[in-house]
Amino acid sequence: MSTPGPRERLLEAARELTYSQGMGVGVDALLKSASVARRSLYEHFGGKDGLLTEVLRRTTAEDEESYHRTMAAAGDDPRARLLAIFDQLTDVVAGPDFRGCRYLAADLALADPDHPAHAITRQYRTDIHDLLEAELxxxxxxxxxxxxxxxxxxxEGTLATATTRPTTNPAQAAKSLAEHIINTP
Structure with missing residues (x-):
């Protein structure tokens, strides 16, 4: 099995460090974690902003796929498929490495409204909304x-609350509210 190249090592380092330490993680920390030279960052991504944007592009695709898998595992009933999301969130927020919503954190940390990462997070939210709407x-x-x-x-409230109040069970509270929304005649 071959060792990942500098591009993949940078992406993995950025994925881990931006989630555990935030979008403000320094370039030197990213380079050290990836064991790459500064030149690799600029050659592959044009700089830190490009790296952050690509990490978000990848994680949104992975997270969207997770929604699809969760819903598919719940069967064909739209009600069950929607509620399964909240059961999955229960597991997600209980994980030992849970640090909140990566996309909310990115939007809050990246002050420049024209940062390319914002387009990725907006599209992700649109895609999740569309997925939910299609089931409804x-x-x-x-x-x-x-x-x-x-x-x-x-x-999104579940992810935020689980970060700020980790001893609560916001996913199950949200599921109860979701049942009311879903069952509205």
Whole structure:
């Protein structure tokens, strides 16, 4: 098995360090963790901003796939598929390495509104909203777009609350609220 090249090592280091230490992690720490020269960062990503953007692009794709897997494992019933998300969140926030929502943290840490990472996080939120809305349409919900907004708020609230109040069980509280939203006639 071959050793990952500098590009992959940088991506993995940035993925880990930006989640554990935040988007403000220094370039030197990233380079040291990846065991690469500064030149590799600029050759592959044009700088730290490009690296951060690519990390977010990759993690959003992985997280979207996780939503799809979770929902598929719950079967064909849209109600069960939507509620399965909150069961999965229970496991996610209970994990020993849970540090909150990577995308909220990125949006808060990257002050420049034109930073390319913001386009990635916005698209991710749109994609999750669309996924939720599609299930609500399948369910025959009377206001699927509004209900998707509400469910998305519960998901993001769960991730934020689990970060700031780790001894609570926000995913199960959110699931209870989600049931009300989903069951609205």
């Amino acid at each position: 349409v399948r369910l025959g919900h009377p206001t699927p777009a509004q209900a998707a907004d509400q469910l998305h708020l519960l998901i």
